Amino acid sequence: MYxxxxxxxxxxxxxIRSLVAENTITVDDFIVxxxxxxxxGVKEEIASMPNYFRYSLDVLEEEVKELWALxxxxxxxxxxxPDELKDNAGTEALNSEGLMQRAVRKIxxxxxxxVVMTDVALDPYSSYGHDGIVEDGYIINDKTVEVLAKMSxxxxxxxxxxxxxxxxxDGRIEAIRTILEDNGFVNTGIxxxxxxxxxxxxxxxxDALDSAPGFGDKKxxxxxxxxxxxxxxxxxxxxQEGADIVMVKPGLAYLDIVRDIANEVETPIAVYQVxxxxxxxxxxxxxxxxxxxxxxxxxxxxxxxxxxxLIASYFAKDVALLLKK
Ligand code: PBG
Numbered sequence: 316m317y318x319x320x321x322x323x324x325x326x327x328x329x330x331i332r333s334l335v336a337e338n339t340i341t342v343d344d345f346i347v348x349x350x351x352x353x354x355x356g357v358k359e360e361i362a363s364m365p366n367y368f369r370y371s372l373d374v375l376e377e378e379v380k381e382l383w384a385l386x387x388x389x390x391x392x393x394x395x396x397p398d399e400l401k402d403n404a405g406t407e408a409l410n411s412e413g414l415m416q417r418a419v420r421k422i423x424x425x426x427x428x429x430v431v432m433t434d435v436a437l438d439p440y441s442s443y444g445h446d447g448i449v450e451d452g453y454i455i456n457d458k459t460v461e462v463l464a465k466m467s468x469x470x471x472x473x474x475x476x477x478x479x480x481x482x483x484x485d486g487r488i489e490a491i492r493t494i495l496e497d498n499g500f501v502n503t504g505i506x507x508x509x510x511x512x513x514x515x516x517x518x519x520x521x522d523a524l525d526s527a528p529g530f531g532d533k534k535x536x537x538x539x540x541x542x543x544x545x546x547x548x549x550x551x552x553x554x555q556e557g558a559d560i561v562m563v564k565p566g567l568a569y570l571d572i573v574r575d576i577a578n579e580v581e582t583p584i585a586v587y588q589v590x591x592x593x594x595x596x597x598x599x600x601x602x603x604x605x606x607x608x609x610x611x612x613x614x615x616x617x618x619x620x621x622x623x624x625l626i627a628s629y630f631a632k633d634v635a636l637l638l639k640k
Contacts (some may be wrong), residue, residue, distance in 0.1 A: 316417065319328060319462035319562075322412050325496070332581050333498075335337070337620070338616055338619040338620050339380065339619070340612060340615050340616060340619065340634065340638075341394070341632075341638070342385065342386035342387055342388075342638060343386075343388070343628075344615075344619070344624070344626050345387055345389065345625075345626055345628060345631040345634065345635075346389045346391050346421045346432065346585065346625055346626065346627040346631070347382055347387050347389065347390045347391065347627075347628075347631040347632065348390075348391045348393060348627055348628075348629060349370065349375065349378070349379075349391065349392050349393065349418075350370065350393050350394075350395060350523050350524065351365075351369065351370055351371070351372065351375060351392060351393065351394045351414060351415075351418045352369045352370065352371055352394075352395045352414075353371065353395075353396070353397060353414060354371040355371055355373055356371060356372060356373060356374060357370065357371035358370055358371075360372050360522045360541065361519065361522060362522060363518065363519035363522050363594050364367060364519045364523060364588070364590055364593055364597070364629065365480075365594075365597040365598075365601065366597070367523075367593070367629050369395060372417060372418060372421050375418065375421065375422070375446065376421060376425050378430065379422050379425050379426055379590075380425060381607040381629075381632075382429075382632065382635075383426045383428075383429060384444065385632065385635035385636065385639070386635055387431055387554060387631055387632065387635055388428070388429060388498075389429070389430035389431075389432065389433060390422065390429060390430070390432065390435065391433075391479060391627055392415060392418050392419065392422070392431065392432065392433050392434065393434045393439065393523075393524060394413075394414040394415045394434075394439055394524075395414075395439065395523070395524045395525060395526075396414065396416065396439045396440050396524075396605070398525075400440070401440055401441060401442040402440075402442050403441065403442055403443060403449055404462070404532045405437045405440050405441070405459075405462040405466065406410060406440075406461065407440050408437060408440045408466045408469075409462070409465050409466055409469050410469075411469060411472065411473070411607050414468075415433060415434075415470065415473070416469060416470065416472075416473040417473075418433075419431055419433060419470060419473040419474050419475050420473050420474055421617075423474040423541045429477045430469025431474065431475050431476050431477070432476065432477040432478070432479045432482055432506055433470040433477070433478050433479060434476065434479055435463055435466055435467050435470065435476045435478045435479060435480040435481065435482065435537065436463070436480065436481045436482040437459065437462065437463070437466075437482065438482075438524075438526045438528075438567060439524050439526050441526075441628045442529070443529045443530065444461075444484040444526050444527050444528040444529045444592055445458030445529075445533070446481070446483065446484070446520075446533065446536060447482060447484060447536070448462065449482070452530070452531070453535070454485050454536055455536070456485055456486070457486070458564070459484050459487075460484050460485075460486055460487045460490045463480060463482060463484065463487050463490065463491065464490040464491050464493070464494040465494070466499070467480070467491040467494065467495065467503075467505075468498055470496065471495055471498070471500040471503040472500075475503065476503065476504060476506040476559070477505065477506075478491060478495075478503065478505055478506075478557070478573055479505075479506040479507070479562075480508060480533065481508040481511065481564075482507070482536065483508065483510075483511050483533075483536040483537050483538070484536065485543075486556070488507050488552075488553045488556035488557055488558050488588055489506060489556035489557060491505055491557075492505060492556060492557030504559040504560065505557060505558050505559050505560070505583060506559065506560040506561075506562060507553040507560070507561055507562060508556070508562045508564055508587070509549050509550040509552075509553040509554075509558065509561040509562055509563070509576075510537040510538060510546035510549050510550055510561075510563045510564070510572055510576065511537050511538060511562070511563075511564045511570070512537055512538045512539070512540050512564065512565065513532065513534045513537035513538060513540065514537070514540065514564075514565050514568075514589070514591070515541065516565045516568070516589045516590070516591030516592060516593065517565075517589055517591065518590065518591055518594075519590035519593070519594045519598065520589065520590035520591075521592055523590065529606065531543065532600070540568075543571065543572065543575065546563070546572045546575060546576065547575055547576060547579055550576050550580060551579075551580065554580060554582050557559060557584070558582065558585075559583075560582065560585050560625065561576065561580065561582050561583075561584055561585070562584070562585040562586065562587055562627075563576065563585075563586050563587070563623070564579060564586070564587035564589060564593060565587065565588070565589040565625075566586045566587060566590070566592060566614075566618055566623075567588065567592055567614055567617065570617060570618070571621075573586055573618065573621035573622050573623050574596070574621045575624050576622070577621065577623075578622070582623060583624050584622055584623050584624060584625070585620045585623060585624070585625035585626070585627060586621070586623035586625070586626055586627070587627040587628075588614070588615070588618065588626060588627065588628040588629070590628070592614070593628075593629040594629065596610055597614040597616070607633075608633075608637055611630050611634065611637075612632055612634070612637075615628065615630070615634065
């Protein structure tokens with residue numbers, strides 16, 4: 316009771332504020348998404364993601380060294396697949412000489428200690444731009460899961476430390492865990508996109524990979540933004556099926572979901588601050604309407620406060636550079 320209690324005492328200077336801070340942001344928290352393309356010497360900026368690039372493997376080598384030098388120790392790899400290699404079966408996804416498999420080997424060769432995570436979903440490989448096999452206009456579950464399991468095995472064989480299924484098919488974590496175990500990849504982890512919502516915040520990412528759905532939307536597999544409880548159902552299923560890390564996606568608009576899950580499970584929780592969240596801040600900062608670095612740090616702190624321990628973010632390098640200053 317005032318004046319016995321004056322909460323401002325703990326805010327009076329920077330030293331005391333940091334002493335009582337409940338959360339901190341460090342480079343250890345981040346997973347860096349990487350977009351990889353075929354070719355040589357390619358570093359193309361993504362139009363809707365200022366200062367974010369697609370790299371060919373030779374340039375990727377330099378980028379990965381730079382990330383490691385900044386203290387960033389984990390990457391999440393996405394590939395942009397040439398149109399002529401796309402079909403409705405995910406054939407190219409299983410190619411041991413495919414771009415993803417070569418990217419994993421390249422990163423591991425350059426920095427063996429880097430934690431390499433791979434995106435597992437069919438959309439970059441799909442002629443329909445969907446995360447699974449399409450039959451009669453519907454994304455069918457079980458046949459898709461079979462391909463996702465084989466794809467995960469192929470990534471593990473290439474040297475991935477974690478596979479990260481982002482597709483939202485039912486039962487895929489168990490299928491992936493089983494195929495990895497059966498083939499001796501007992502230490503290959505699974506970071507599951509457990510609570511992934513059907514979100515318009517993914518727009519810039521689909522530009523980056525040219526992977527927008529050719530028909531319809533993703534609402535029959537990704538979750539309905541109106542719903543809260545199913546996030547816990549999905550997350551607990553994934554943990555029971557063998558997920559090592561669970562994820563909530565997108566980030567900022569779904570902090571209630573992060574907190575719900577943090578209250579219920581002990582598995583590490585990742586949050587994905589998605590492409591649209593990145594684009595919004597970059598655009599506002601370019602116009603001079605928001606302070607880029609301060610808003611960036613405030614948003615990231617919100618993820619930690621909500622209960623996430625890992626953050627996949629396109630701001631990772633910006634943060635690492637800022638923290639170095
Ligand atoms: C595809 C995938 C998407 C993202 C990650 N994996 C897009 C989608 O589901 O349509 C989005 C990431 C982002 O927006 O940054 N399986």
